[in-house]
Amino acid sequence: MTEVMERPQQDKAGATQDFDVLIVGAGISGIGSAYHLKTQNPDKSFAILEAKDDIGGTWHTHKYPGVRSDSDLYTFGYRFKPWIGPPIATAEEIRKYLRDVLAENDLGSAIRFGTLITRCSWSTAEKLWTVETKRADGSAGPTYRANFLWMCQGYYDHNNPYLPDWPGMGDYKGKLIHAQLWDENIDYAGKEVVVIGSGATAATVIPVLADKAKHVTMLQRSPTYFYCYPNRSDLADKLREIGVDEDTVHRVVRLDYLHNLKMLDHRARAEPDLVFEELKELIRQYAGPDFEFEPHFTPRYRPWQQRLAFIPDGDMFERIRDGKVTAITDTIDHFTAGGIKLGSGDELKADIVMAATGFKLLMMGGIEFQVDGKTIDWSEKATYRGMMFEGVPNMVWVFGYFRAAWTLRVDLLGDFVCRVLRHMDEKGASEVNIVIPPALAGETLQPWIEDDNFNPSYLVRDMDKLPKRLGEQPEWRHTQDYWREAVDFPAINLDGEEFAYS
Numbered sequence: 001m002t003e004v005m006e007r008p009q010q011d012k013a014g015a016t017q018d019f020d021v022l023i024v025g026a027g028i029s030g031i032g033s034a035y036h037l038k039t040q041n042p043d044k045s046f047a048i049l050e051a052k053d054d055i056g057g058t059w060h061t062h063k064y065p066g067v068r069s070d071s072d073l074y075t076f077g078y079r080f081k082p083w084i085g086p087p088i089a090t091a092e093e094i095r096k097y098l099r100d101v102l103a104e105n106d107l108g109s110a111i112r113f114g115t116l117i118t119r120c121s122w123s124t125a126e127k128l129w130t131v132e133t134k135r136a137d138g139s140a141g142p143t144y145r146a147n148f149l150w151m152c153q154g155y156y157d158h159n160n161p162y163l164p165d166w167p168g169m170g171d172y173k174g175k176l177i178h179a180q181l182w183d184e185n186i187d188y189a190g191k192e193v194v195v196i197g198s199g200a201t202a203a204t205v206i207p208v209l210a211d212k213a214k215h216v217t218m219l220q221r222s223p224t225y226f227y228c229y230p231n232r233s234d235l236a237d238k239l240r241e242i243g244v245d246e247d248t249v250h251r252v253v254r255l256d257y258l259h260n261l262k263m264l265d266h267r268a269r270a271e272p273d274l275v276f277e278e279l280k281e282l283i284r285q286y287a288g289p290d291f292e293f294e295p296h297f298t299p300r301y302r303p304w305q306q307r308l309a310f311i312p313d314g315d316m317f318e319r320i321r322d323g324k325v326t327a328i329t330d331t332i333d334h335f336t337a338g339g340i341k342l343g344s345g346d347e348l349k350a351d352i353v354m355a356a357t358g359f360k361l362l363m364m365g366g367i368e369f370q371v372d373g374k375t376i377d378w379s380e381k382a383t384y385r386g387m388m389f390e391g392v393p394n395m396v397w398v399f400g401y402f403r404a405a406w407t408l409r410v411d412l413l414g415d416f417v418c419r420v421l422r423h424m425d426e427k428g429a430s431e432v433n434i435v436i437p438p439a440l441a442g443e444t445l446q447p448w449i450e451d452d453n454f455n456p457s458y459l460v461r462d463m464d465k466l467p468k469r470l471g472e473q474p475e476w477r478h479t480q481d482y483w484r485e486a487v488d489f490p491a492i493n494l495d496g497e498e499f500a501y502s
């Protein structure tokens, strides 16, 4: 296993490079997709175009203290590469895992770093996507052409996070920084810190900050559900102890996590109050038996409507128990020179304010798309299974799961795309289009996801920018249901009426 990646090649600006397939993004989706393409369709030439100067995507962008997954790596890792560490992993451990996948499969040289894609244009006459790029300094990069685009650019803006425009921000004399832009040189030792937000990022960063800061306040608009559990898998430990090989450990423990997650998802809908009581009991193990859940830890939504924030070893609640962290539920009226004036009239003093306020959704990595000269407005497009789009040929978008690990869908879509590419070759086709069957022609386009299914703020805020679902059939929406798709996707009839080849 090599840790240092082979130095990738750079294509010349002004030159045109041709490939069968272009993969956009070298995050966990792009690297997994490249693995599937290389192993399942070894005859296809491909490159991975990546705007940044390193791999990892989310796990490269985020550098706040303690940054880690909140999914277990048995399911957030790929199905083909065993995970060997504790279930919850740091960003660095995830990047090492990805570097190992690249090295073991000789994929590193396929990546073109520092290559920001600005426009993708499909020509029906040529059956090609033309992909225009820029270098990091803004100068023109090479142009690429490919028959198929595999979009793994994620769903948010890596450079501009979501920072509300609070009144008086300019008056604040301390350090105000968004978690996504955290600078590793910020010294928070002995400082009074306020973290705005209560999602997974806040829960991750707060215990780490609290270990050095004077005190940390978690300022939230509304509470979140937290799931506290030790960062270990007893099953994995037992299987290893009795000598089971790592491939089998990975497969079995992955199934175990999937089973438990399915049960939790089912129970969260069927008996949400009981599930909440169980979550409280887990929290008490770290926060103490008399921990008060009202008002700061009693959410207004149901446990399945947003991702549960996983807290390995209950670290945030231990810090709350020890008085190093305080939670406050309030609104921000305005910033003052020394901190934040709250809606309640109280004032929070802060040397440092970290906004863990989430992402700005960015459709298709901010890339302009054209089909035969006509610019695509994604908000008018119907999606086929949350991965392809009516009227956009030869393109797949890897949009993972929110309630289960994102990457489960990378493997499913990997199999699907490779099957589509083989099917096209068998048919002698160079174009595949998604067609809305006549029976659905009268259906109206609906928001990407229903409000009562899954409603985190970053989706609700920008839902109008996302493509649309068509009716209620699973074929015409992103169901967010791994278990259904794990059965349905391998059985998709590629000659069904939704697919048109030429």
Ligand SMILES: Cc1cc2nc3c(=O)[nH]c(=O)nc-3n(C[C@H](O)[C@H](O)[C@H](O)COP(=O)(O)OP(=O)(O)OC[C@H]3O[C@@H](n4cnc5c(N)ncnc54)[C@H](O)[C@@H]3O)c2cc1C
Binding pocket: 024, 025, 026, 027, 028, 029, 030, 049, 050, 051, 052, 055, 056, 057, 058, 059, 062, 068, 069, 070, 071, 076, 115, 116, 117, 118, 152, 153, 154, 155, 156, 158, 201, 364, 365, 366, 367, 398, 400, 401, 402, 404, 405, 406, 407
């Ligand atoms: C802090 C944080 C923690 C998370 N934790 C979890 C978790 O525990 N479990 C989970 O399931 N999900 C989690 N998520 C969601 C997470 O984004 C995904 O799980 C996953 O990492 C996304 O991978 P990706 O490769 O699809 O996209 P990204 O990680 O967003 O990577 C996309 C890549 O594409 C590149 N790119 C984008 N646009 C362009 C362009 N125009 N030209 C060239 N390159 C481009 C980007 O530079 C980036 O490298 C988390 C998200 C965040 C922000």
